[in-house]
Amino acid sequence: MRLTLPALIAHGRYGRRMGLGPESRINMLRNILTGLVRHERIETTWARADEVRIYAEKLIGYAKKGDTDEKAMKMASFWLTEKDLVHKLFKVLVPRLGSEQHGYTRVFQIPNRDSLDRAKMAVLELRGNPFPPLVTRQPDSNGTLLNQLLCGYRQEVTRSRAAGGD
């Protein structure tokens, strides 16, 4: 039995492997995060969206310290490769999302990609973006006047049947 066998099995391990290695993974996630901050709603594979979410929330957490904070500025300048987005992060996203403690991003799974790989895709968006909402809550139709009247009518019928039966 090979002693390196447990090292090859990844049962219960947390970190995902992406790209060509750890550095490649960070670079890839950095690009996706930059895209998210620029466009506020992006479509990627589900695994990448899941990973970027962690980094996006941490970045906004750091940015909440303010742009005078050295650590926050270092983080922002590392993670956002396009420098006009650093201003957007501190001036737009922090006021918009600063009141919440967490949950600045949302991930929804969408139907698998059309190409041959049929990859599991997700759409990753920042809360409060100007685009049309992805999930619309259906208004409760029980509250409409017509439905309430019909409900009352049904109750009356059952009551009269019960009374007539007795």
Place this chain on the structure above:
Amino acid sequence: MSVTGLLGFFRRSFFHLESRILQAIGFNSRAVVPALSVQGPGIFPQPHRNEETEEHSFLDNMFWMAAPKKRRTIEVNRCRRRNPHKLIEIKTNIEPCPECGNLKQKHVLCGFCYEKVRRETAIIRGQIQAQEGKPLNNPAVETVVLYEGEKPAATDAGKRIVERKRQRPSWFTQY
């Protein structure tokens, strides 16, 4: 009794004793010592005999290959092929979308509804790109999308306005 005869007897008995001891240990001298040692090209039957002896030891070492003993009957085959773990799993998580009526999986967004939203988002983004003009020109202000006949509200004071020349779709609620 001659001396040479006596010596020969002792020599032979010594060798016999040696071979018996070796046999007792398990060292089969018959296998080690060649049966026939000939100088020059070997006699033709010899390799054939070696092969035969090797084959006998091949059999003796019990080196078998697996092969089916009997034909699998159609009943047995059916049991294996139709076992539930081999059949395609039936998905019970498919339901109609309450908005459009197309089928969707419970944990996945409706494909039709998402496509609608995606197209509208792409058009809005195209307008934003046209407004920005050059790349990396993102202004550090919020954005608001206004449709035909809509005026910016009091809350949209400092925001960048993106105008869409169509009626507001029913699924794009303003709040």
